Amino acid sequence: MKILYDGQIYADQITGGISRYFTNIITRLPQTAQPTLTASYRKRKSNYPTHPNLKLQEFPDFRPSRIAHSVRSHYFRWLNERQSFDIFHPTYYFLLAGETFSQTKHPLVITVCDMIHELFSSTLDPKGYTIRAKQAAIEAADTIFCISENTKNDLIKYFPAAESKAIVTYLASEFSSEWSYGTEATPAQPYFLYVGGRTKEYKNFDTLLLAFAKVASTSPDILLCVVGAPFNNAEQQQIAELRLTERIQHYRNASDTHLAKLYRCSIAFVYPSLYEGFGIPPLEAMACGTVVVAANSSSIPEVVGDGGILFNPKAIGDLTDILLDLIDSPTKRDRLITKGHDRCQQFSWDKTAAQTVAVYQSLS
Template identity: 30%
Template sequence: MIHIGVDASSWENERGFGRFTRNLIPALAARDTGFRYTLLFDQPPTRPVPEGVGVVIAGSDQSMSEASSGTAARGGADLLTMGRAAKRLNCDLFFYPAVYSWFPLPARRPTVVCFHDTIPERFPDLIFPRRRNFRLWQVKCWLAKMRATRVMTISQASAADLTRILRIPSNRIDIITEGAEPIFRPAVDAAHLARARSKYGLPQDAPLLVYLGGFNRHKNVLRLIDAMQAILADVPQTRLAIVGRNTGARFWDNVEDLKSSAAADVARSASIVFTGEIGDEDLAALLNTADALVFPSLWEGFGLPALEAMSCGTPVLSSDRGSLPEVVGNGGLYFDPLSSEALAAQAIRLLTEPGLRDTLSGNALAQAAHFGWDKGAELTERSFLHALQRKGQE
């Protein structure tokens, strides 16, 4: 059996890297292909770990998410603690599901590091609260890419960026994919869908747009809120549900700016709902009852919320940047994310053009079928084997 050690310090993150890790590892563990896995946690996990997967607790003073919030940075002592614990695993290969939580491994051992995107390099002023945070990020990424045996990423768009921006040769990069969890599927229980709307104060018959994701500035949610003025002028009953952590905790965001903008006029104030984080069951129901997911991001490495929406048969009003055209395909309509007018025009078109949403819904389901965690796990194993083969050739 090939023993793979895994950095699991992002396991507790609600979405993003946490969801990626929590979905990929079970898919890997379910494959009977000669691999076994041990997860290395900084602190004891509160979320379930797949059966048959080993668990080791390094015992860091702070979790990775806490240590990397706001203007903070992960402490050197915690990095050493994780590195020493990883060395003691004595695995054949060590896997970092996100360069975000990378730490140096004090051992000559093959490693695979997943660089999800180059958003921090594209938009440092939107991602980091201080220049120092960006410099620390650059140092970490440089060390990670230099020490990685193979580099993994999650889309063709990201792979091109890794070569163009981070100067990682394309022959060192392996591309995998993501998938939506099974709960994200078309729903037919009208009462269940109605309850989801009622729970969040959304009228049953109102046209509904949903935003799902984080509130870092590159997510461009402020432009979506700005676009609501024009959307409401043409389709006055429209509601916008903004779903995600809005407490301002963990990462540098502009939640307060978003709330202020939403409250700036009476029409938007009555039409925009901040739901906060919600569970997957309610989230799937909300996506099923929505006319569209709106994804105004300036750049994405993959765009999992878009895939989750399309898996429910919900079209995506999508930015035309980064990986989103690759993921959304013909399952939505596109706009320039720098233009509130372009966003509003596509939303109005989807909400008013007869038959358009039904056509896009069918396209969305067909496009979503091209993705899946099983496929992602198969491609991940290939990346591991590439790294091990390279080690054998040294």
């Protein structure tokens, strides 16, 4: 089985949830599979997948960018046409070849991770560029992978005709507590942990700051550890106004082993997001042996189940009470850690890859 992966996502991000998803799928393809990944060269190398039969077709970008883009499109179009593929699985809604999805000659499967552009269009996609590209991909696809039931339901809400070809294949995490015993630094004081993006529209980081400010006022030794991009001016101002400047420890970059240690050594990992297509960080946290405190919204309950504490993401007082309770309840934390470990065992990349390959085979 010959599978073509248009690697647009690897041009857009060095690491991230979507590229991690495709890397885990491609790495777990059967030994008889013949995957081809097209990609655009970048100085900071992406984490490309590995497979004994993988052909990486990487185009070396050059200046001026306008000419490079045109040449690159022709190059990938030529590559796609010169070989016969059984399946085409693009990594995003835009193609390196510059073609539309209606021009695709091979059986087409796509993966829809979420509907954030539709739900938060006024700020995330005001001109509808990604929404239109996604719609074209959805309409042309033979099968649509959705990474949660919530994502599938949202997809059908916006595109009812897609229901007959949408199936759910959950994501997973390869994280393990065994990774977490290295020499990397962790905060010296007890801390709660936040990991990932802080997009104001839906990540709900403000709620965590407001709840933690109340926790900090009664628990002078507790810190909030944040892993992710540097704080912007508005965040710095809010942190200063809440008198949290000295109570927050920030890590801009953390390797997987460092992140695993930060998870394991925390009092709890807090995930206040209003919307996620799936949400891998709670699985990572459960796998590494910490308590998960997560928003009871969108797909998150599907992931966390009874393996953590779910809260109303708009109720600052509820989150405050949960965090204060966990500080003084080691037995409760141990019980939740055990339940979280059992919960994360229900998700595996091997299962996701097997379901994906079964769809490939049904279409080829």
